[in-house]
Amino acid sequence: MSARDVVLCECFARDGLQHEPEFIGTAVKSDLIDRFARLGFERVEATSYSNPKVVPQFADASDLLAALPRRVGVWYKATCANARAVQRALADQDAGIGANEISLLVSASASHSLRNLKRERAAQWDNIAEMAGLASGRLRMVGTISVAFGCPFEGAVDPDSVLDDVERFARLGVGIVTLGDTTGMATPAAVRELYARMAQEFPQLTPVAHFHDTRGTGLVNYVSALEAGVRHFDCAFGGVGGHPAKVRYGGGHTGNVATEDLVSLFESMGVRTGLDLDALDEVSVLCQQTLGRPLHSRVALSGMNPLIPGARQAPAVP
Numbered sequence: 440m441s442a443r444d445v446v447l448c449e450c451f452a453r454d455g456l457q458h459e460p461e462f463i464g465t466a467v468k469s470d471l472i473d474r475f476a477r478l479g480f481e482r483v484e485a486t487s488y489s490n491p492k493v494v495p496q497f498a499d500a501s502d503l504l505a506a507l508p509r510r511v512g513v514w515y516k517a518t519c520a521n522a523r524a525v526q527r528a529l530a531d532q533d534a535g536i537g538a539n540e541i542s543l544l545v546s547a548s549a550s551h552s553l554r555n556l557k558r559e560r561a562a563q564w565d566n567i568a569e570m571a572g573l574a575s576g577r578l579r580m581v582g583t584i585s586v587a588f589g590c591p592f593e594g595a596v597d598p599d600s601v602l603d604d605v606e607r608f609a610r611l612g613v614g615i616v617t618l619g620d621t622t623g624m625a626t627p628a629a630v631r632e633l634y635a636r637m638a639q640e641f642p643q644l645t646p647v648a649h650f651h652d653t654r655g656t657g658l659v660n661y662v663s664a665l666e667a668g669v670r671h672f673d674c675a676f677g678g679v680g681g682h683p684a685k686v687r688y689g690g691g692h693t694g695n696v697a698t699e700d701l702v703s704l705f706e707s708m709g710v711r712t713g714l715d716l717d718a719l720d721e722v723s724v725l726c727q728q729t730l731g732r733p734l735h736s737r738v739a740l741s742g743m744n745p746l747i748p749g750a751r752q753a754p755a756v757p
Contacts, residue, residue, distance in 0.1 A: 443713025448673045449475040453484035455679035456496050465499045469506045476510045479714040485515045488524035505536040516540040525573045540579040543567050550592035571611040582608035583617040589624030615645045623653025627663035634667035649673040657696035674698040676726040677734025697736035707744040
């Protein structure tokens with residue numbers, strides 16, 4: 440791996456594709472994930488052990504993991520919704536094909552929990568405790584708190600409640616905790632304040648920033664998180680992603696912050712991502728070709744910031 444100041448997690452293959460109504464072939468997904476790893480991503484979202492009736496995109500989770508080449512030093516993450524999903528992850532691991540990192544999800548609001556996870560918050564925490572008990576010592580666990588900066592159904596979310604959720608994850612032995620701005624409600628001031636409090640109250644945890652670019656504030660919020668001491672960030676090529684296609688909420692573009700745009704910004708600030716900048720544009724084009732439409736990255740159209748030393752300009756994408 441190249442020298443890096445931040446760790447980016449590429450989310451195209453999981454958070455990105457859950458939004459897509461058309462199934463992407465297993466071989467195509469496997470090739471994309473391997474390309475992400477070859478670019479230098481230390482963490483890659485690979486798949487989800489989801490109910491295929493709810494998220495059919497990941498009906499091939501085990502087949503994908505079996506086909507996926509593995510690279511030393513890369514964490515391949517699978518999202519798990521319940522104990523059955525963790526059991527599947529452990530079975531795949533025993534077979535030598537599994538992920539080495541899993542994501543455990545909780546919603547910061549009661550309404551989003553019912554809509555997205557089909558459980559009351561208390562029941563979801565019971566569910567997470569069972570999952571953590573199964574995975575402990577076998578898989579690296581990442582706790583994710585959705586709608587941490589605002590809920591599309593309830594509005595404002597109490598920061599104290601979010602930090603209570605962070606503490607619950609810590610008590611369960613989860614060492615990495617993601618605060619998710621699921622529908623793009625976060626502001627720079629709220630981001631700085633919440634991550635600063637998290638660092639002060641839970642210095643043993645690794646915080647992760649996960650922002651969606653629904654209202655064009657994703658990049659400024661990532662800079663605010665960086666200023667608050669965060670060094671782990673989620674992103675997705677082309678800014679794809681959002682809610683699953685069959686669980687729609689929020690209007691307009693609800694995707695992640697585009698990988699191309701975040702990398703260009705960080706590198707132009709002197710923040711090293713450790714990625715192969717020369718090959719970035721080729722993978723960006725491939726992601727657009729995979730989905731068969733123009734995506735939402737500005738840098739995919741304009742090229743990397745020319746002030747970045749050695750940056751090669753991306754070709755225009757029709």
